Amino acid sequence: MQERVIVGIDVGTTKICVLVGELDRDGKMNIVGVGTCPSQGLRRGVVVNIEETVTSIAAALDRAERLSGKKITTAYVGIAGSHIASENSKGFVAISPSHRDIVQNDISRAIEVARAIAIPANREVIHVIPRGYVVDGQEGIKNPIGMSGFRLEVETHIITGAVSSIHNLIKCVQKARVEIEDLVLEPLASSEAVLADGETDLGVALVDIGGGSTDIAVFSDGAIWQTVVLPIGGNLITSDIAIGLRLPFGVAEELKLTYGHCDPSAISDDDMIDLAQFMPNCDDLVPRKLLAEIIQARVEELFEMVHEEIRKSGYDGLLPAGLVLTGGSAELPGIQGLAGQILDLPTRIGSPLGLHGLADSISRPAYATAVGLLQWALTHTSFLIDEDEPEDNGLMSFASRFGRWLRAFLP
Ligand SMILES: Nc1ncnc2c1ncn2[C@@H]1O[C@H](COP(=O)(O)OP(=O)(O)OP(=O)(O)O)[C@@H](O)[C@H]1O
Ligand SMILES: [Mg+2]
Known part of the structure; x- marks a missing residue:
């Protein structure tokens, strides 16, 4: 286990905010860099001018890099805008008679089924979030791994966005020379930071x-x-x-x-x-x-x-x-x-709650999304978990999801 640096970029309509968090050995996040810059090039949360947006992101990145002394190469990036839509969808699978105990693969299969809703060609899935599981009719299960059953059902919340809006945001961040670890819906990030x-x-x-x-x-x-x-x-x-x-x-x-x-x-x-x-x-x-x-x-x-x-x-x-x-x-x-x-x-x-390090300047509601991006990364990525420990957060593997995006988006 080693110290990890996590970066969040909130690309807002009025300001860009870059936060650099350093995860210590106890899993505590210290804010070691903050870079904010008035934002140009967005309207109602959506990129409308690539050059202006890139310039704003680059300026905020530069400030955060100077303050933290760290080179920023990857980041968690917030996405919003009225192109976002969401719906709840269920998926169910049979559990193999050979084992009967539910394993991660059964969860992944059920999520894949729930995800297979008809999505128009101009929209892309941003998140598939499992809300809960039903095993053989028993509702309200948060983690079914290890339970015995014949049938596993998952209830998911699926968030989609317009391909063009997603693509433009990805392009702006990449043009500012940062690779995206994950795109996170802004209100989900904010809720990580402010809700108990x-x-x-x-x-x-x-x-x-x-x-x-x-x-x-x-x-x-x-x-x-x-x-x-x-x-x-x-x-x-x-x-x-x-x-x-x-x-x-x-x-x-x-x-x-x-x-x-x-x-x-x-x-x-x-x-x-x-x-x-x-x-x-x-x-x-x-x-x-x-x-x-x-x-x-x-x-x-x-x-x-x-x-x-x-x-x-x-x-x-x-x-x-x-x-x-x-x-x-x-x-x-x-x-x-x-x-x-x-x-x-x-x-x-x-x-935003539970901040350490440079907390004074960012413990205000305007920074909820940026702080939440770091917390999202902490909750949904296994930074401190051994590589071979099974991933049990129930989220669809980002590698597979983002791999698919990249293939769809990159020339
Ligand atoms: N003290 C204050 N009183 C009233 N309004 C405020 C105050 N501080 C900030 N605002 C308003 O908050 C808005 C900016 O909020 P915020 O920084 O959360 O937006 P953003 O993340 O850039 O935009 P968006 O999330 O819509 O893309 C501005 O309209 C600003 O006028
Ligand atoms: Mg915002």
């Missing part, structure tokens, strides 16, 4: 409100049930402010970050914002209550959409652990109360 085991067991919805999109992941019985990406995020709140107050986007963004609030009733009528601090030649005053009204309207609409998605997932009223809000826009004051009120659920703000 007890919450996913009870039933919880993670809502990651970024700049370009809002990602929802609904968990129950400790496993993912539904993932949705909504094409609306903090940038739209800023646009509303820019339009409503007739200000340039950059000034509207500053105004939101400094004085934004989701609850106008918490702001007094005579609280005025002097615009001169953002625009030296301007002596206008803006009522802070008006700013909060603009923000509240958009955030309310956003949570109505989130509520609708949770209703569609069939889990309305079935999420005792409630909502966990993360992503940069979760830092808006008053957002917790507004979400709780609209969805009628207990709500909290999720910041």
Whole structure:
């Protein structure tokens, strides 16, 4: 066993964040490098300009390399965007009469069957996540290896994305001279960083409100049930402010970050914002209550959409652990109360947990995805496990999956 360096790259709509984690001998992850850079070239989580995206990724990589003193060659990369779709699928297989005890190969065969859903040619599978197993009708089994049975059934959550969007992201990372170890759906990464085991067991919805999109992941019985990406995020709140107050986007963004609030009733009528601090030649005053009204309207609409998605997932009223809000826009004051009120659920703000090393700068909701990428790597890859120990995390082998991608994507 030796120390391992793991790198996560969150390619967000507003920022690129590269984290370098070093896994010590006890399996503890120390953050030894952070590189962030404002992002160019993405819209709503999807690459729309290759050159700009590559330049942004390269700048963030450069910063992380300087800080950590490590050369970055491979990374776990987050993927999102409204091209993402998900569905639950079951697969079952007979257990060979010669052994009757379930082995890893039986699980892999069952997952292969579940995976064989009809996927259009322009879509590609990103994750096949086993939610649980049924052995001879006995439900709720998390790890069936070693159990006896005749029939093994797996319930999986399958996440797919548009081939072109996946391909463009892979291309950008490779052009920045980094090989991808795994692509991870961003809300799944974020949930690794901010959710507690007890919450996913009870039933919880993670809502990651970024700049370009809002990602929802609904968990129950400790496993993912539904993932949705909504094409609306903090940038739209800023646009509303820019339009409503007739200000340039950059000034509207500053105004939101400094004085934004989701609850106008918490702001007094005579609280005025002097615009001169953002625009030296301007002596206008803006009522802070008006700013909060603009923000509240958009955030309310956003949570109505989130509520609708949770209703569609069939889990309305079935999420005792409630909502966990993360992503940069979760830092808006008053957002917790507004979400709780609209969805009628207990709500909290999720910041990345369990950080060591350079934790101060990244223990905020905006870094949930980046931190979660490292944790995903830790949970789903056997870094500290002996090579010949069987892989029992039930995930489809990445080597086989990514090998297939590479063959599909590389010239
Ligand atoms: N303190 C704050 N108050 C209000 N909004 C904030 C605050 N901090 C960040 N934001 C908003 O959060 C958004 C960026 O969030 P985040 O960094 O999670 O996005 P991203 O990962 O780059 O984008 P996406 O996930 O949508 O691709 C921006 O719209 C920004 O204005
Ligand atoms: Mg994000």
